[in-house]
């Protein structure tokens with residue numbers, strides 16, 4: 436039986452891509468998955484699949500930029516299952532463009548979802564985990580947290596921030612039973628690039644995404660970190676295509 440059997444895992448941005456696949460995999464291993472995103476119809480369909488396969492799932496509409504909605508999903512997890520073993524701060528957006536295109540609304544959206552969203556997960560989850568004396572944060576960054584690529588300056592800046600926040604969180608929680616993992620995917624098949632409105636960035640991404648990984652590659656990395664014994668903190672995982 437998996438170490439994850441009976442564990443309560445909250446996943447943000449679970450209506451597609453990496454979050455969706457991770458929810459399916461965790462549920463198949465016996466975890467109670469508590470899944471949030473804005474598109475409820477996607478969550479309902481996913482929940483129906485998971486339940487059809489005998490899994491345990493709770494859905495909650497979630498906009499990670501709104502602190503009260505993050506509080507609501509963590510509260511729902513506690514009410515239904517009595518604990519929160521892990522929070523996967525996965526929700527993210529990537530409307531890429533060059534700085535000179537001045538797509539300021541898109542910069543702000545990336546800052547709000549990719550940085551503020553992760554901070555809201557921490558603000559809500561940390562007091563819960565400290566009280567419990569256990570818990571695990573998995574924050575999803577990107578290879579863009581290590582290197583800036585053309586048209587991705589602001590996106591990379593948000594992911595550098597996620598990496599810094601994750602490192603600081605680990606330093607502050609060490610020895611308290613709380614584990615902190617940064618998962619940084621390379622290019623992965625998902626809906627992430629659909630929000631790109633800039634033609635130059637879209638063309639660049641088409642080429643870049645040719646060797647994209649399947650989402651299962653990232654979901655398996657997340658499961659690896661979660662399945663370790665409590666004394667093991669998998670601090671950072673970077674997953675890239677081998678081709």
Ligand code: NDP
Pocket residue numbers: 447448449450451452453454471472473474475477497498499500525526527528529548575576577578619620621622623624625626627628
């Ligand atoms: P998807 O676009 O398929 O998934 C993104 C998820 O985030 C969706 O479920 C979306 O749901 C959700 N989301 C977006 N905005 C919000 C919001 N305000 N509140 C709550 N949920 C939100 O892309 P991926 O699966 O690829 O992305 C998952 C993570 O992986 C992101 O953090 C991304 O930056 C990161 N990543 C992805 C890579 C890739 O190549 N795919 C590479 C490196 C990192 P909804 O719209 O229903 O709210």
